[in-house]
Amino acid sequence: MADRYLHFTGTPPGRFLTRRLGLPRPAPLRRFGPAATDLGGPVILRTAGRSALDGPLPLDEPLTPDGTAGTEAETPRPAAVVLDATGVAGVADLAAVHSALHPLMRSLAPGGRIVVVGARPSADDHHQAAAQQALEGFTRSLAKETGGGRTANLVRLTSPDPAAAASTLRFLLSPKSAYVSGQVLELTGTAPAAAADPARPLAGRTALVTGAARGIGAAVAEVLARDGARVICLDVPGAGADLERTAGALDGTALPLDITTGDAADRIVAALPGGELDILVHNAGITRDRRLANMSADRWSQVLDVNLAAVLDTTDALLKRGAVRRGGSVVATASIAGIAGNTGQTNYAASKAGVIGLVRSLAPRAAAAHGVTVNAVAPGFIETRMTAAVPLLIREAGRRMNSLAQGGLPVDVAEATAYLADPASGAVNGQVLRVCGQSLLGA
Ligand SMILES: NC(=O)c1ccc[n+]([C@@H]2O[C@H](COP(=O)([O-])OP(=O)(O)OC[C@H]3O[C@@H](n4cnc5c(N)ncnc54)[C@H](O)[C@@H]3O)[C@@H](O)[C@H]2O)c1
Known part of the structure; x- marks a missing residue:
């Protein structure tokens, strides 16, 4: 859903009106x-x-x-x-x-x-x-x-x-x-030496991105591939053509799999070249919004299962098997809802706050035992199908309620993920990096 206001404020009448009326004046970002x-x-x-x-x-x-x-x-x-x-x-x-x-x-x-x-x-x-x-x-x-x-x-x-x-x-x-x-x-600590080719810092690395068929996950897969990684794109079997398209466009591998299935970790390992990877990006996520008074147990558990339990289970299973190589990284996807809370999202905010808890607790132990960093990105309002489904007025408020007065793009979260996945970022561990234009929520 295009941000028409951002476009309008870049035109001469738009500039005039927003200045006169004291309205937000988002600047196009480079x-x-x-x-x-x-x-x-x-x-x-x-x-x-x-x-x-x-x-x-x-x-x-x-x-x-x-x-x-x-x-x-x-x-x-x-x-x-x-x-x-x-x-x-x-x-x-x-x-x-x-x-x-x-x-x-x-x-x-x-x-x-x-x-x-x-x-x-x-x-x-x-x-x-x-x-x-x-x-x-x-x-x-x-x-x-x-x-x-x-x-x-x-x-x-x-x-x-x-x-x-x-x-x-x-x-x-x-x-x-x-x-x-x-x-x-x-x-914390000292970073390892930077990659030989700064334009392809992930060359020779294997990455798995969950929820990669569309939205933020597709952008993450694309940016990791741009930076040199070989990418395995995982999404639900129902994502079919979208998943094939994303993986095909970056010479990656499509892995149709529901991340909540019991043997997900086994099937991931089976799909990895040599059974190992360097970068594990937990991006798959869902919302099932209702106020708690109206929320069925199903809606509650669907969200907790995908957004949190699957992240915990696959991380544990892959680390335990030694499937994440030393110098590797785990990047999980939280949300500012997990920091600030949000009406109608007790399930979602609980799951995303849980991701933050996981990251902070596991990071020092994963670094000590496996030489792997564990961080999270916490997106704010990002222009995707998830936010396009938000009612107009709430969507417009979400876009403007940050210091840059606009929504972010999937690529913004992808760039932050690639930075955390870069082996040169070994000193970044246990961090929750908000990609939110300094959202007023939970600031
Ligand atoms: N868009 C935003 O503004 C925003 C803000 C904060 C956090 N996030 C988080 O970023 C992540 C990506 O969001 P998005 O906006 O791109 O969402 P999206 O709905 O466009 O994409 C999510 C992808 O995850 C996949 N997925 C869902 N359940 C799965 C499962 N069980 N197994 C495998 N794949 C599964 C979906 O099929 C879909 O392709 C999510 O974790 C979301 O909670 C998004």
Whole structure:
């Protein structure tokens, strides 16, 4: 279902009317593609006080020298600013955050990025903890006020090794993160070396995507294949032609299978080349909405079975057999409904909150025992058949109630999934990455 309002606000009468009436003014987002492989401008690196890192932050992009943003007439407008605030250890240090970013706010290009890099709030030093937590409120507020399709996110490093941030900075400083804003990502440990070919970071890897026939799952399969993975596309047997089409278009394999069937894990392993995979994406999901007073036990259990029990069962079975290779990743699909709750969705929100619980608990153990990361994406309002079925007024509210004032596209969730599946993202574990344009729900 096309977002006609977004199109209208890009026309001269649309611009005039929305400005006069104070209506939301969504900016078209620059998404990754052959014509947009980067943000299209220089990145500025600033440091608030003294960095607590062992070395400089790893940035691929063209940097303007620190502190010389130049005037608009002299240099192109910066496309991004990265602020190293890892050394911020007290309230007084926060003044350096203000003075580093304040002068840049008017020059940051539309669609630009603000990335604040902080440290984990200390359990032993409440002054450091207060100052580092302050960065969260600061960044989330910037994300809300910056406008023009710009985003702001906070990355927390738990070790002084800046290499851990490489894949996360690459993602946040690219058009791939267009719909990720107002988020906090905490990185643990050190990342392994980046892939030999940055254009195909998943080359030689095998991925399984559930619910891949259409919507977000089809986009995930497509993006993983673009990044070099061999993809097995799983969906219910009833998805038939759609599944064949998706798998065929990316030279992948179609696996018609209901993920809730008892022997699903056996049949998945049988379909994998060599019986092993590197990337397991749990995307299959359903809704059966009713208020609890009107909800049958069937509607309850259908949703819990597909969205949560099957995710737990297949993950357990594949990890137990050693079918997920070391350096691999599990990416599950939660939802902002699992964070904020939603009327008529007690079953769905319970299942998606359950996914978050699974991820947080399993991640450290899976890393220790299997060398595998476990993360979740939590989509907000994404334009798919699922959201096209939502009544018009609620759909329109869903689209606008976020800082970017528009719905996301399946590819936005797919790019976030590919980032989490990248072996270079080994320092990202146990995270729930919202892909929601900084939705007001559960923010
Ligand atoms: N669209 C959104 O705005 C949104 C928001 C938050 C979360 N999500 C989540 O993202 C995921 C994908 O959503 P979507 O909008 O693309 O949905 P969709 O309905 O378009 O696609 C879901 C796919 O999962 C498949 N599926 C359902 N039950 C299955 C089963 N038992 N076994 C195998 N496959 C099964 C379906 O056949 C379908 O192809 C879901 O987990 C959904 O809950 C979506």
